[in-house]
Amino acid sequence: MDFNDTPEEAAFRKEARAFLEKHLKPKGSERASRDRANMLEKAKAWQKTKAENKFAQITWPKEWGGRGGTAMQNVIWGQEESKFDAPTGPFAIGLGMCVPTVIAFGSDEHKERYVQKALMGEEIWCQLFSEPSAGSDVAGLKTRAVKDGDDWVINGQKVWTSGAHYSDYGILLVRTDPKVPKHKGLTMFIVDMKQPGVEVRPIHQASGGREFNEVYFTDVRIPDKDRLGDVGAGWKVALVTLMNERLAVGGSPGPDWAEIMEYARDHGSLSDQAFREKLADWYVAAQGYKLTKFRTQTALSRGQTPGPENSIGKIITANHLQDICNSAIEMQDHFGIINETDRMPGDAIFQQSFMWAPGLRIAGGTDEILKNIIAERVLGLPQDVRVDKDKPFDELKSG
């Protein structure tokens, strides 16, 4: 048990820090840094800089433009990059979830065509799983793919697709056989988002922004060679994506215990007993989650696969984000409801995150589903009563 860097790790940290200092500003040092305009260009440029300097995708093999580094180096990189204003948002889903799925199930031709470009920040990916009647129950999706010669013809609708409006490619989960039980009739594809028949309509979010979308497919043709995994094996492929999703989205962006502590100190609330107790709770849970990730990384570095334990991350961080923002607003009293970046402490970061937090508790698996996963897959408790498991999909109820 040793939490200090080994000499090699310390050397890597130093190198990473020097690189970051050269290219980025420390977090929160500049008001403009939280400006959303030109976010995409900034993110692309930063991704390219990282890739050219072998700091993009630390653990990916060198042949695909990664660093070929260790899991610990990846952790160290994450820790250091998070101290800076790094515009990574638009790449989180593609590089965290979609492209790893392509690497796991794609052909050599796919890897050659897509991986490097994504890594260099030239192409952005989105994940097309959820549908109007299939969110938590992703396997209940209805978008159809019908074989026609060497192509598949896709018709249907996806929803909540983050970043679809600026994505070049997506991984698309569809139903290829409605006559078998729902998990058995799914297949995964790579889809070109810019081709005819793909229509992206931004959705206005509760937070006021428009970052996710509805995506309509009308007679969209996908060549069979762009299939990921076997026909009917889409659920197995999706599980790999979802496992990576839980790893990727574990740490919610937004103010944490340290930020509200600083705020409370500046505004004289740090001596308040009730606040101190909450602060202690937040710290303990955040620290617990951080250390759990270390344990996961240790397992990874020993060649083991991360288990569903990672589900605790999103439950903790998303709920705490909501709770911390709520407390910060209450600490400011009536002043706390003002939502103007130039008038508010910390650029109204608590107010903005307050409106994002509900989404984080839903995206990437809701609290309730994640708790089910822990109960069933980690603790081995009996599965929920499942009325839909063995019935052919087209006989199921939905709504």
Next chain:
Amino acid sequence: MNFDFSEDQKYLAGEARKFLEAESAIPVVREVLNDDDKAYSEGLWKKIAEMGWLGTAVPEEQGGLGLGMLEMCVLAEEMGRVLAPVPFSSTAYFLTEAVKLAGSDEVKNDILPRVVAGEIIGCYAASEGPGHPDPANLKTTFDGSTVSGTKIPVTDGGIATHAVVLAKEGSGASLVLVDLSGAGVTRKTLSTLDPTRGHAELTFDKTPGVRLGAAGDGASLNDQLMDKVAVLLAFEQLGGASRALEMAKEYALERYAFGRPIAGNQAIKHKLAEMYVKNEVARSNCFYGAWALSTDAPEMPEAAAAARVAASEAFWFASKENIQTHGGMGFTWEVDCHLYYRRAKLLAVQAGGPKVWKEKLVRALEQKNAA
């Protein structure tokens, strides 16, 4: 023992609900939400004035209906349910109660009939920056005839005709009534978490004002005013929380996942049950607060604080878990969940956040204990 509203009051509630559901359906709220230049629904406001609601608790001598505070509580709950986008609380709770509490006969006779007639829109201006305004450390001053200083944020400050201002006078504080058409008033619109209620920054530069009550009585008057307002706001919160639970229930019964309604899942059932428990705890505390308010009971401080604490918690919980129950739909602009989430936060921090009221509650209990 009859710990409930009377038949007449329930009838009023039913009529108010019918009226508000017809006149203040969500599209009316959304008109205000979607138009940055709109701080309230003028149409609804006019109709509310015509119904005489602004005079509910105004004495008949001043043109009011002379009903009581219980009737105001009934209306407040209904306004809260539909998120009515009108300056009702600012006018009928903050301004009217301040004038009733501490205005001279002359002020009462001048202001209250105009409130009833719908000619006056009120606002309450206490906050000056982050944290709860402390009467001892106010920067806004009153020199006996004029007010100077900046108040931010002021709910309905952009549309109000009159403000009740908490200001420093000498070594104490005073409550001052300010006609906003007077000299030296500047208003700046603010964007806030709840765009369905207008907010502004108000700056006074030697603006004429009339003291409510005696010089230096401001802190204690303000406390009394806040107790009254707290109960009424708690009823609005209760209305919002009840509606949020209903929305969650309706959706949970309609929405299918894994082949059955999501309402069948224990996680969702527990969530809704917890909303219900918190709502009922709030309702009972609100009733007690209403009783204290309507009888001027000595228990008022703890009753008001308990109502406020319970209702803030209930609305916060119901509004956030209502979004959660709606899943991705709940996180869209088109679905109404976020309107309740936004309003829950506004009502919780307006007139003192939960921390302030918890402290008031414990202090009241301590005093009782010592007596």
